[in-house]
Amino acid sequence: MLLQRFLVRLLTMLVTLFGVAVVVFVIIRIAPGDPIAMMLPPGASNDDIALLRALYGLDKSIVQQFFIWLSGVLHGHFGTSISLRQDVLGLVFNRLPATLELATVALLMAIAIGTTAAILGARSRGTAVEAGIDIVSGATLSIPDFLWGLVLILLFGVLVPVFDISGRVSPQLDLPFATQFYLVESILRLRFDLTWDLLKHMLMPAVALALPLAAIIAQLLKQSLKEVLDLDYVVLARVKGFSETQVILREALKNAALPTLTLVGVQFTFLIGGTVIVERLFSYEGLGNMAIDAVINRDLPLIQGIVLVFALLFVLINLAVDMTYALLNPRLRHG
Amino acid sequence: MDEASVARRGLSPRLWLAGGWLLLALLAAIFAPLIAPQDPLAQDLMLERLPPFWLDGAEPGYWLGTDSLGRDLLSRLIFGGRIAFIVAFAAATSACLLGSALGLIAGYFGGWADRIISRIVDVWMAFPPVLFAILLVAVLGTGLSSVILAIAIIDWTRFCRVIRAEAMSQARMDYVESARIAGYGRIGIMLREVLPNVLPSVVALLSLEMGIAVIVEAILSFVNLSISTDDPTWGSIIAEGRLSIHQAWWVLVFPLITLILTVLSFSQFGEALKARFDPVLR
Numbered sequence: 001m002l003l004q005r006f007l008v009r010l011l012t013m014l015v016t017l018f019g020v021a022v023v024v025f026v027i028i029r030i031a032p033g034d035p036i037a038m039m040l041p042p043g044a045s046n047d048d049i050a051l052l053r054a055l056y057g058l059d060k061s062i063v064q065q066f067f068i069w070l071s072g073v074l075h076g077h078f079g080t081s082i083s084l085r086q087d088v089l090g091l092v093f094n095r096l097p098a099t100l101e102l103a104t105v106a107l108l109m110a111i112a113i114g115t116t117a118a119i120l121g122a123r124s125r126g127t128a129v130e131a132g133i134d135i136v137s138g139a140t141l142s143i144p145d146f147l148w149g150l151v152l153i154l155l156f157g158v159l160v161p162v163f164d165i166s167g168r169v170s171p172q173l174d175l176p177f178a179t180q181f182y183l184v185e186s187i188l189r190l191r192f193d194l195t196w197d198l199l200k201h202m203l204m205p206a207v208a209l210a211l212p213l214a215a216i217i218a219q220l221l222k223q224s225l226k227e228v229l230d231l232d233y234v235v236l237a238r239v240k241g242f243s244e245t246q247v248i249l250r251e252a253l254k255n256a257a258l259p260t261l262t263l264v265g266v267q268f269t270f271l272i273g274g275t276v277i278v279e280r281l282f283s284y285e286g287l288g289n290m291a292i293d294a295v296i297n298r299d300l301p302l303i304q305g306i307v308l309v310f311a312l313l314f315v316l317i318n319l320a321v322d323m324t325y326a327l328l329n330p331r332l333r334h335g
Numbered sequence: 336m337d338e339a340s341v342a343r344r345g346l347s348p349r350l351w352l353a354g355g356w357l358l359l360a361l362l363a364a365i366f367a368p369l370i371a372p373q374d375p376l377a378q379d380l381m382l383e384r385l386p387p388f389w390l391d392g393a394e395p396g397y398w399l400g401t402d403s404l405g406r407d408l409l410s411r412l413i414f415g416g417r418i419a420f421i422v423a424f425a426a427a428t429s430a431c432l433l434g435s436a437l438g439l440i441a442g443y444f445g446g447w448a449d450r451i452i453s454r455i456v457d458v459w460m461a462f463p464p465v466l467f468a469i470l471l472v473a474v475l476g477t478g479l480s481s482v483i484l485a486i487a488i489i490d491w492t493r494f495c496r497v498i499r500a501e502a503m504s505q506a507r508m509d510y511v512e513s514a515r516i517a518g519y520g521r522i523g524i525m526l527r528e529v530l531p532n533v534l535p536s537v538v539a540l541l542s543l544e545m546g547i548a549v550i551v552e553a554i555l556s557f558v559n560l561s562i563s564t565d566d567p568t569w570g571s572i573i574a575e576g577r578l579s580i581h582q583a584w585w586v587l588v589f590p591l592i593t594l595i596l597t598v599l600s601f602s603q604f605g606e607a608l609k610a611r612f613d614p615v616l617r
Contacts, residue, residue: 012457019458031474142602143595144550146557150573150591158580273463277554281577291466292558295473303470311461 002326009322013315020311021073024304025066031300073308079301083294088305092287096309097180098168099279099286103272105183105202106209110271111264113210114217119253121218122225123244133218141215145274149208149281156204164201166283173197205282209274213267220263224256258328265321269314350607353600360597364416372396373407375414375567380405384583400585402575408586411567412593418568419597422482422552423545429487430548431541434494439533441495442502443525452495459492468551472560482555486548494540501533535612542605546598553594569594 053059060068072079078088121133157165169175169182173194177185183202186194228234229252237251238244276288283289287306294302363370373396382405388398399408441452471485505511506529514524549569556570557577569590576587 012454015454016457016461019454020461023458023462027470027474139599142546142599144547144598146550146554147591147595147598150577150587151595153577153580154584154587154591158584269460273465276463276465276469277557280558288463288466292469295466295469295560296558298473307462307466307470310463310466314461314463 002323005326006323009319013319016315017311020308021070022066024307025069028300028304029062031298078305078308081294081299081302083297083299083302088301091290091302092305092309094180095285095287095290098182098284099272099275099288101181101183102202102206102279102284102286103209103268103275105199106206106271107213107264107268109206109210110213110217113214115221117214117218118221118225119245119248121222122229122248122252125226125229130222133222137215137218141212141219143212145208145212145271146277146281148211149205149278152204152208153281163204165204166201168198168201168285169194170197170201201282201284205275205278205284208278208281209271213264213271216267217260217264221256221260224259225252228252228256258325261328262321262325265317265324268321269317272310272313272317347607347610349603350611353604353607356596356600357604360416360593361420363413364420367413367417371407371410371413372398373410375406375410376565378404378406384579386583387585387589399589400583402572402586403579403583406567408572408589411572412569412590415567415569415572415590416593418479418566419549419552421479422486423548423601426483426486426490426548426551427541427544429483430490430544431494431537433487434491435498435533435537437491438495438498439502439525439530442499443506443529444521445503445506449499452499456492456495459489462489464489465551465554468555469558469560472555477560482552485555486551489551490544490547493544494537497536497540498533501536502529505529505532535609538612539605539609542608543602546601549594549597549601 050059076089078092080086081088081091084091117133117137121130124130153165156163164170175182175194176189176191179185183195183198186192186198225248229248234247234251237247242250275286276291278284279286279289280292287309291303291306293299294306379401382394382397382401383403385394385397385401385405386392387400387408388395390400393400397407397409399412401407402411437452441449467489468485471488472481475481475484502525511524511528514528519527552568553570553573556568557574559571559574572590573587573594576583576585576590580587
């Protein structure tokens, strides 16, 4: 049952990725400017141009071109960045860890803030505290990460300058890292001075990304908690003498978490999508920031590499969430 | 008194607050040439980085201060509202028409139509929306119509997903069955019976989408990819404010407050309208 579900999802995922490849190919081909003209020096002869067109398969039909391009992509040949003159795949993998670390820290913050607010709201249901949480979360989720980033820059970069609002790490520091996962590596190497510096740079963009998601988690989880809190087994726990907070933490939370989990999965892809502009705002050296540079420089090979990697990441997250849901949901597990 | 009954009596304060701000901003944008105190493009290096009116060093007539080129901030905000509202109405309406039509077809007819449309939505959801927008504008070329087109091409899925789900649940209801027995055709039922019932959701989403469109336009101008660089837009003022944040905080603060109020108002206005028109809540 589970395996069947997994295979169906995997197939859907491949169809989606194929669709993404088609869309990317079409957009890149619509883009004005001859890709061959960009590669050759001025004054190249017509023979040279024809030779290069044949080399890149540009003399074939558009469908043939698509499959030549797709087979290259599947073999990891994403081409060479026009603006940076380096292999696209290498550039993308160099920047991806910074974005993954930022998104993961933001996700953990969103879960922590959202769950705390939900528990607080469910515990004091029907009071002014719950009404206050409703109003704050309603307003918080209506304001997108881009605006939160600007608010945070003003508050903690200018008004009370306590956090860094630019870059990923202080430039004067010596970085002994072997990989691009700076945060993970600084913890593993017990270089907590570097961890602190990295977190100080990461905190503001992470909060900007986390706040809207935290508000959504707070609202949905509070709703599920309130529904569960009226069920018999929870009433029984209360009769047994557990305090309301204990009842929520020990009994209600694990049964109320399932709908929220599904939502968090979908929302996590939105959060990763938000890193594009938030990284730009905070000059954070991640994949999104590089993507905007690539678009501004009309660096088509780099753009298509970044978009494909983002798409792969999104469908993998959706697959993982779907399978986690199936594993945790008893009705599906035994169904 | 619960929210629905407040809304029914037309007393909902958030409807009035949100609607009031939007009306004010819209009127200011429409009558910008009449009410803007200065020419929004006029540069005067003698007047650079003037603070807002309550601070020392402010000049009369420059209420919110000036930017690093001596341009009047209030006038630029008022004129920037024009592009914001044009994009909001045009992009959100286009996305709404496209997405609702596809959503209705997928939800009501089901089968192959639903399968194809849902796969396309899946593909669209695999793109980071902001990057998708930036890429589309770069390919289509900067300019007002490119921005509107890009937002519509990206955000129709928001309408499609919600309307599809609503149309599906409506299609199973008794009244649809009775209409069918009464001899109405499938398209007739979809337009006469299902469409009016999904309309409250469409209206709420439309208002929400207008706020999103304003933000996307601001993001595009922030990365310098929206309209021509001469016309003031809220995003380009913010980009300028981000650069001079340590010398002139007001260049960032006022457009930011304007954007936040506008986005909040669009989303609150949409929800209040939904509460008012929703047949179940009413």
